[in-house]
Amino acid sequence: MSANMDRSLVEWLGATSLFDGVEDMHLWDLSGIAMVVSCKRRANIFSTGDPGNGFYLVKEGRVKVFMLSPDGKEQILHVIGPGESFGEVAVFAGQSFPAHAVALENSRLVFLPRDDFVALVSANPALALNLLAALSQRLRQFTNMIDALSLKEVPGRLAAHLLYLNDKQASGDNLSLELSKTQLASLLGTIPETLSRILSKLQRAGFIAIDGSDIVITDRQRLVSLAEFGKF
Amino acid sequence: MSANMDRSLVEWLGATSLFDGVEDMHLWDLSGIAMVVSCKRRANIFSTGDPGNGFYLVKEGRVKVFMLSPDGKEQILHVIGPGESFGEVAVFAGQSFPAHAVALENSRLVFLPRDDFVALVSANPALALNLLAALSQRLRQFTNMIDALSLKEVPGRLAAHLLYLNDKQASGDNLSLELSKTQLASLLGTIPETLSRILSKLQRAGFIAIDGSDIVITDRQRLVSLAEFGKF
DNA sequence: GAATATCTTTGACTTAAGTCAACAAGACTG
């Protein structure tokens, strides 16, 4: 790896929220140990139970982290995009990955080995606090997911997700699903057939207009109350 | 608060896994700011959305952390016992509690205010790593819960929970439910009627023998395969 | 320890969502 590559990698790391406020001196410690990994769409990154001697940052592309049932149904836990990390749990507890990870697109990842990273965390309170914030944020998301799976029906979960995307994308009443409908079903804890039926139902009932992966919210009020109440 | 009380509190804190390896000097910093709170069975500790200016450790008793749907159904996320902490998420991300917390028994809690605690974390890498381990452990549990809710049926979730209790209690083939059946239903993401029916069904099918809150595992093999496969 | 409240169980019924199957529509590959 050339010094040039090291330098751009360190610059990139310093710009991520994880390393926000971490001194350059310490970032340089990483350049020798961080490994850049390329992987193709659909490539397996790790599986449940695999020993985890480090974790990943997404440099380019997107990765899905998911659970798999014995009969092959999947539940997506999280879709990770550029600048975000995954697999930290194995670094700080249990030493093995609790889920599967697969690239959704051709991606470039940065792998950070456990021991060096733990040393860096110990020497760097800002990094420790950033990590605590990141894990806390993820706990919050998981809490929402448990709430949705247990206490809301599929239309309610879908409504909440559409409003989340709309808010994130900030483009008026429009939004893009960002995932295939099959993958979206797996993120919402259902199957493609059910998702398809409910999308049509919401369109017929005037909540939304559908054009492939593009959705227009046509009755925000009712969509919000569906998301909040959780039932149709 | 007397110096004696401070001293026993500091000793107790030092014995928790959270403060494992933290120097006495820093523990004494806590004694001035940690507040002991008593609360009666069923007392509300915090609700979803409440501002969280600190978090709690359970000194005595038990606390349930749960989500509530608009029509009153609850999903227990976690039952917290002596030595365990809850509410940390509000300290490190979002500043408000993502769930409700209620005492299951008359309890004594230790409240640690955010700002002082964050300062302590910054000065104390061991504490930071303990916290990262605790949050990672909880993420692992939540991952399991999402997996169970989405990919397993109620009999599978129940079987897994019985095996978990049996393992934890380490008393041969016996186990105690530790919660009322209504609360257990809420932990497993179902309702008392359904839980009751499935317990009877498992007893009739020879998996277990039931005597109130005490269960004997009578066919471990089939219980394990039910827990793993997730379907009856 | 009587009185009240809460928890547990069972039965009959309803319903959300999964399964299976067929087909249509896109999207990638050679």
Next chain:
DNA sequence: CAGTCTTGTTGACTTAAGTCAAAGATATTC
């Protein structure tokens, strides 16, 4: 650009689990 593979939609059917209701069993509290 033809052909294969993956993705999306709709219909008919099944089923796990929720709802409602009633009765019995434990607990709590005054």
